[in-house]
Amino acid sequence: MMNALERRSTFALSSIFALRMLGLFMIIPVFAIEGQSYQYATPGLIGLAVGVYGLSQAILQIPFSLWADRFSRKPLIILGLLLFAIGGAVAALSHTIYGVIIGRAIAGAGAVSAVVMALLADVTREEYRTKAMATMGMSIGLSFVVAFSVGPWLTSLVGISGLFWVTTIMGLLAIAMLVFVPKTTRHHRSFQHGYLHQLKHVLSMGDLNRLHISVFSLHLLLTAMFIYVPSQLINFAHIPLSQHGWVYLPLLVIGVLFAFPSIILAEKYRKMRGIFLTAILGVIIGLAVLIFGFTSKYILLLGLGFFFVAFNVMEALLPSWLSKIAPIQSKATAMGVNASAQFLGAFVGGTLGGQLMKLHDTSVGWGILCVIALIWLIVSFSLRQPRYLSSMVLRLPETDVAHQWTEQLLAIDGIEEVVVMPDQHVAYVKLDKKVLNDDGRQRLTQLFGKELVI
Structure with missing residues (x-):
């Protein structure tokens, strides 16, 4: 069982993640419409304003994580959260789309996701790492559902500028949560190599690269799905957009109920590889169901259910597995590469989802996503069981x-x-x-x- 220190640290660091993601996600469902009110706005620039955050994250995750393996992690997290808060303020004060783009880029420059995960790995024992990482994953999933439900309502009260101010407030609240995380000093067998050698060493590890491909594929599929599926929920399930949060929330809860038993099997009985591959198979089954049954309300929801269960299990297992096989002295670097792959996957998934919406045959779109998941399974099949410390x-x-x-x-x-x-x-x-x-x-x-x- 986790001790009090681990529970407190897990709660605080999961809250930091959730507050950042909540501020980020609330913008997504409203900006395509609200962004048109900015001077010089065009569809392309509105898309850039949404996507530039992820691009900044993908580029700067690795530098932040390289520093985090050499210096104290908490000051770097504070710096990243300050950039996130400042970026929100710049966007809130802007009257042109270019100002919003600059603000979003600054916010994305606070690329400390990997540093937060590395700090969580520091302050939790190996035996309870997956449970801690799962809690963080669940907080991200919950923030996603809450943001998509609350974002439109909050925008109607405070406007799009007010929504950007809310992201600034959340960044500052996230900094305050660090008070609950203990000060740590890491000791391991020292290494004298430079940053480039450190990065090359991480990129040369086959199983780590398979995990990077996994997180890229998972978030590509997730992002593409959330661009592709809303119109189908409206057209085939006859669920209005304002009610979609009530679809996602039960699916998230079901996913959580499956995730925690999976974690126990993975950790206690050393079945991580088997659970991992089964989760990918669950993604494939969900997408296959959608290929053939998307026109039926209940089959559409069944396919989404398979996907959500598998997604939650993967969100819990990926960070834990990564922390197990990453070199001790380069843990944050490995997590930084993984986080960059995650944001690149979201960027590619968003682009792909937009193209899929242009297809006349919806089943072809689901088929394309299913093929991507099949390739992911083939690549992941050679993963070896991780070492257990x-x-x-x-x-x-x-x-x-x-x-x-x-x-x-x-x-x-x-x-x-x-x-x-x-x-x-x-x-x-x-x-x-x-x-x-x-x-x-x-x-x-x-x-x-x-x-x-x-």
């Missing part, structure tokens, strides 16, 4: 010997990382039980003056 929670020794203590720990084969939380006087020691031998256990016993249960 364990964690110990230990009291810190006296301050003057703490640094020496961490060096002695890291000298033991099997000890991968020590995350120190000085304010709480504890440390998480992350280790590989398969590598830790009898000699290592003896050295741990000597170091602590008692035998540890490992």
Whole structure:
């Protein structure tokens, strides 16, 4: 069971993610209409104003994550959230579409998604990592549904400029949530390579690249679906646009109910690869159902249900798997590449979804998305079961010997990382039980003056 520190940190960091995403998502369902009120607005520039945020995110995730592996993570998160808040203010004060584009680009420059996930990995034990990541994934999904439901209503009250001010307020609230996350100091076997070598090393790892392709594919399909499906819910299910949030919310709840048992199977019984591939198969089944039954209200909802369940399971498993196989000293870098792939997938999915809407045969559009999912399954099939680390929670020794203590720990084969939380006087020691031998256990016993249960 998660301890109080892990629960508090998971809540705070998930809230940071949700507040950012809520501010971002509320703009999407209203800007195509409201954006026309800006001076110099054209359909192309309105689309750019929506999409430039994701482009900035995709470009700057990797630099932020490279820095996060060398420096303290919390100041970088604060910087990113400040940029997000400033960008919202610039857009709110703008009277031309160009000003909105600049504001959205500045907001997107606060590309700290990977840094937030890396910090969550720091402050949670390996055994509870997937549960923490799943909580973050659920918060993102919930913010999506709430934003699509609340965005149009809130715009009617405060206007599009007021909505941008709301994003600024949410960015500042997200900074305040960092108070609940403990100060951490990471210790691992040091490396002297430069940033380029660090990035090349991450990009050379086959299984990491398969996970990057996975998150790209997942968010491509998600974004394309949410551009492609609303008109079908209106035309075939006879559900007005204002009621679509009530379709997505139950599907999200059902997805959550399936996600948590999947997490237990993946972690407790070491079935992550099997659950992962089954989730991709669930996406394929959902899209196949939509190919043949989109004209029927209930079959359309069934296909969406399969997709949402699989999506929630994937959102929970992907960050956890990534944190398990990423190099300890380059964890944030790996997550940064993954986040860039996610935003690029959303960008490509949005573009593809717009093209699919032009098709005369709707089943062909669903067929194209199904083929993409099949390619994703083929690519992912060679994924290997991830390595499972364990964690110990230990009291810190006296301050003057703490640094020496961490060096002695890291000298033991099997000890991968020590995350120190000085304010709480504890440390998480992350280790590989398969590598830790009898000699290592003896050295741990000597170091602590008692035998540890490992």
